[in-house]
Amino acid sequence: MPSFDATPWEDEELLLLLQTMFLEFDLCSKFAIDINTLRNFLYEAYKNYNDVPFHNFRHCFCVTQMMYSISRNVNITEKIGDLELLILLTSCICHDLDHPGYNNIYQINAKTELAIRYNDISPLENHHCSVAFRILENEECNIFKCFSSEEFKQIREGIIRCILATDMARHNEILTNFKDIIPIFDANDKSHVNLLCMVLIKVSDISNEARPMDVAEPWLDKLLLEFFKQSDAEKLEGLPVTPFMDREKITKPSSQCSFIGLVLLPLFEALGELLPELINLIVQPVRDALDYYRRLNEATKEERLQRKSIVAELAEQNNTPSSQSPDSSIAVPKSSSNTSVKIKKSLSFQQNSSRSRSTDDEPDLSSGSGNVLIDGQSLDDVAEDPESGESETATEVEVSEKTLKFKISTESTSGTGRKSYPGSRKGSREKVQNLNSSELTRMIQRGKLRAGALSFDQHCLGSSNKKLSFDPPEFLDEYAIILKKKLEDGLANQCDEDDDIDDNHQDCVLSKETLNLNKRNSEHSVKIPSSIDETRSILKCSEKIYSNNEKLQMNNTKVQEHRLSSENGASEDNGSPQKISDKIYSINDQSDKCSDVGSSAKEEKENITLNENKARSIFARFRQFTDRFGFSVDKDSRLKSSKNNSVKSSSARSSTPTKSKKKLEGMKSYCKSLEEMSDRRASTLPKIKKSGTHKKGWKLLGLGKEKECWASDAAVDTLTVAISVDKDNQSLASTSQLSDCPSPKKATDIRQFSKYQHTDEGKIQMDCKFVSNQKMNDLQNATEGPFVVATSDKDPKFI
Numbered sequence: 001m002p003s004f005d006a007t008p009w010e011d012e013e014l015l016l017l018l019q020t021m022f023l024e025f026d027l028c029s030k031f032a033i034d035i036n037t038l039r040n041f042l043y044e045a046y047k048n049y050n051d052v053p054f055h056n057f058r059h060c061f062c063v064t065q066m067m068y069s070i071s072r073n074v075n076i077t078e079k080i081g082d083l084e085l086l087i088l089l090t091s092c093i094c095h096d097l098d099h100p101g102y103n104n105i106y107q108i109n110a111k112t113e114l115a116i117r118y119n120d121i122s123p124l125e126n127h128h129c130s131v132a133f134r135i136l137e138n139e140e141c142n143i144f145k146c147f148s149s150e151e152f153k154q155i156r157e158g159i160i161r162c163i164l165a166t167d168m169a170r171h172n173e174i175l176t177n178f179k180d181i182i183p184i185f186d187a188n189d190k191s192h193v194n195l196l197c198m199v200l201i202k203v204s205d206i207s208n209e210a211r212p213m214d215v216a217e218p219w220l221d222k223l224l225l226e227f228f229k230q231s232d233a234e235k236l237e238g239l240p241v242t243p244f245m246d247r248e249k250i251t252k253p254s255s256q257c258s259f260i261g262l263v264l265l266p267l268f269e270a271l272g273e274l275l276p277e278l279i280n281l282i283v284q285p286v287r288d289a290l291d292y293y294r295r296l297n298e299a300t301k302e303e304r305l306q307r308k309s310i311v312a313e314l315a316e317q318n319n320t321p322s323s324q325s326p327d328s329s330i331a332v333p334k335s336s337s338n339t340s341v342k343i344k345k346s347l348s349f350q351q352n353s354s355r356s357r358s359t360d361d362e363p364d365l366s367s368g369s370g371n372v373l374i375d376g377q378s379l380d381d382v383a384e385d386p387e388s389g390e391s392e393t394a395t396e397v398e399v400s401e402k403t404l405k406f407k408i409s410t411e412s413t414s415g416t417g418r419k420s421y422p423g424s425r426k427g428s429r430e431k432v433q434n435l436n437s438s439e440l441t442r443m444i445q446r447g448k449l450r451a452g453a454l455s456f457d458q459h460c461l462g463s464s465n466k467k468l469s470f471d472p473p474e475f476l477d478e479y480a481i482i483l484k485k486k487l488e489d490g491l492a493n494q495c496d497e498d499d500d501i502d503d504n505h506q507d508c509v510l511s512k513e514t515l516n517l518n519k520r521n522s523e524h525s526v527k528i529p530s531s532i533d534e535t536r537s538i539l540k541c542s543e544k545i546y547s548n549n550e551k552l553q554m555n556n557t558k559v560q561e562h563r564l565s566s567e568n569g570a571s572e573d574n575g576s577p578q579k580i581s582d583k584i585y586s587i588n589d590q591s592d593k594c595s596d597v598g599s600s601a602k603e604e605k606e607n608i609t610l611n612e613n614k615a616r617s618i619f620a621r622f623r624q625f626t627d628r629f630g631f632s633v634d635k636d637s638r639l640k641s642s643k644n645n646s647v648k649s650s651s652a653r654s655s656t657p658t659k660s661k662k663k664l665e666g667m668k669s670y671c672k673s674l675e676e677m678s679d680r681r682a683s684t685l686p687k688i689k690k691s692g693t694h695k696k697g698w699k700l701l702g703l704g705k706e707k708e709c710w711a712s713d714a715a716v717d718t719l720t721v722a723i724s725v726d727k728d729n730q731s732l733a734s735t736s737q738l739s740d741c742p743s744p745k746k747a748t749d750i751r752q753f754s755k756y757q758h759t760d761e762g763k764i765q766m767d768c769k770f771v772s773n774q775k776m777n778d779l780q781n782a783t784e785g786p787f788v789v790a791t792s793d794k795d796p797k798f799i
């Protein structure tokens with residue numbers, strides 16, 4: 001249901017739910033998608049989302065979940081078929097992969113690596129798509145590996161079409177084309193289906209306001225946090241300030257009034273026209289949300305007028321013309337309170353509002369004036385002075401269209417009028433602040449950074465995602481086991497006894513903290529387990545989901561063993577898809593019950609502009625870097641260390657000993673990801689098939705793990721030790737030959753070479769074992785398990 005609130009759910013649970021969505025539609029069996037491949041794919045997608053306020057994994061989940069809800073409610077497969085649904089769900093999962101938290105307008109204006117790479121054409125969406133297909137290149141994650149190349153081509157086209165459709169710069173184009181086909185929609189016309197799919201993913205992407213207020217509002221806060229972060233960066237870097245992100249221009253209600261009224265609702269209503277089943281489900285809630293924000297906006301205006309009249313009165317008393325600003329002796333607050341939550345809270349209508357709101361931790365949405373120029377046009381043409389009470393700014397769609405130099409036509413549409421759009425970017429009248437390139441360079445030096453080294457991929461793809469700290473192949477099974485064990489250990493009983501979940505219980509799937517997050521008042525909201533009985537009941541249902549998924553889908557030895565030992569043969573034969581479906585819905589049911597720029601002067605000017613542009617670009621990269629590594633740059637250009645927005649911290653969950661242990665495991669897996677990333681950077685080079693013979697670098701072969709991974713030369717150099725080995729007689733290196741090995745790979749670390757052979761590629765491969773467990777751990781942490789090295793060097797190096 002659209003009322004679903006993902007907040008209380010752990011990341012791993014959300015991953016499991018994503019898996020369940022595929023199973024629910026029987027996509028795995030219909031398209032021979034191996035369940036382990038699906039899990040690997042989901043986990044890899046998860047790892048490629050960043051810990052940014054809004055465009056994170058949870059946003060991806062919500063979008064996919066909305067797509068799922070819509071699809072179920074309108075019986076989508078009957079209209080567009082299973083393959084399109086598979087494309088849609090996969091597109092939702094991938095649609096914001098590796099989003100940096102700064103949108104296309106920023107990417108283009110700041111001339112980031114992405115904007116340059118994609119020539120300003122949907123840089124982010126192209127990147128999300130590219131990352132998606134990098135993930136799918138890996139056989140272990142390729143959920144489409146069973147498809148023929150022709151089918152894969154079709155799927156790839158579909159995913160690209162869907163993900164690129166999420167660029168808001170294309171909103172009007174897509175909506176206009178869609179509206180044209182509504183009266184003549186033909187499910188057999190591929191162009192119509194394509195347009196419907198584009199609209200479906202767009203609707204899902206911006207559907208937060210279709211959810212209950214208590215679910216939607218925290219998302220708005222996160223979005224505004226990301227908006228303000230970008231507009232603050234734009235001000236600092238002398239870029240055009242994106243008006244709808246400017247904390248001095250917008251308020252929460254003004255932002256929503258223009259977004260919902262001008263962008264969201266027209267789209268939803270168009271979809272509702274074609275699929276009337278969606279009117280009650282998502283269109284009406286959006287209308288209610290608009291109504292709510294309009295009233296809130298009106299009330300805010302009223303409050304401003306009242307404040308102005310008080311100022312006028314006071315000014316009169318002091319013989320100060322009311323049109324002038326009151327002098328400092330008149331202590332009337334200007335704007336700090338005009339949009340404050342506290343004031344909003346006291347607004348009389350609010351008490352009657354059906355949409356209750358939270359008040360804590362709200363971003364400072366104080367309004368102010370600031371004339372911002374975008375492409376020669378004063379935003380005052382569109383945005384009125386917030387002090388006038390009409391603090392509306394140009395919508396994201398308008399600004400995105402103006403920022404984009406090129407207009408992209410909707411592919412494969414019905415041939416209905418391709419629209420031409422006004423306002424290609426005329427050049428920028430950028431507001432340049434006091435920062436020059438040398439200052440920026442100094443900043444970078446202070447950060448001990450080499451500007452040229454800051455390519456997007458390096459700090460984006462190479463960033464350490466503070467994600468689930470366990471290895472993908474096992475985690476779901478492991479999670480199911482943990483969950484089950486908790487239940488078996490009688491956690492529910494402990495909760496019952498104490499009615500107070502202490503530290504020891506924070507690992508509980510539905511901990512008290514989590515339960516507190518569940519305190520929802522909306523009647524549409526998902527379950528609030530207000531009692532231990534309800535908690536236990538959810539836990540029991542969760543157990544059944546995992547248990548049944550295990551039985552049907554988790555063909556994993558660990559799970560099998562665990563099940564055998566823990567259930568002692570007493571398995572239930574209730575794992576049919578329908579039964580699993582019933583179980584899942586039984587949870588949903590229970591949830592419902594509980595609530596929910598010729599002369600020297602000119603040249604000089606040109607040089608200045610060039611330097612400014614360079615500076616901006618460097619700054620942009622630098623800031624991307626600092627963002628990635630958890631630093632922030634304040635207006636005095638100082639580096640401030642800050643805590644990373646880890647998934648866990650954002651969800652206020654503490655780390656348990658179990659989780660710490662898993663973090664170590666996660667690091668090993670991350671090291672492997674880094675190796676794979678060195679590959680990704682060659683994205684502008686012709687694709688080389690991933691076969692061992694063509695691979696350059698060092699091959700690390702895991703022992704004891706049936707894994708094989710590659711490392712760049714650079715990565716291995718830091719670990720390698722040169723030793724001489726007589727290749728011809730294939731004699732084994734002795735441990736004494738390793739005596740000059742630098743720490744930590746001392747000779748004593750190597751006990752035995754069990755195998756030694758030349759590979760077909762002329763490489764030497766060696767198996768070795770390490771004596772010291774500690775050293776072994778060091779090496780394992782640095783690479784990937786006990787390993788041997790194969791190399792084409794004449795002077796082989798072993799680690």
Ligand SMILES: Nc1nc2c(ncn2[C@@H]2O[C@H](COP(=O)(O)O)[C@@H](O)[C@H]2O)c(=O)[nH]1
Pocket residue numbers: 055095096103166167168205206207208209220223255256259396
């Ligand atoms: N002012 C608001 N803007 C919103 C809201 N929900 C979404 N959005 C904007 O739409 C894009 C969607 O594209 P994405 O693929 O990047 O997610 C998003 O970036 C927001 O800018 C909203 O409720 N209010």
Ligand SMILES: [Zn+2]
Pocket residue numbers: 059063095096166205
């Ligand atoms: Zn999105």
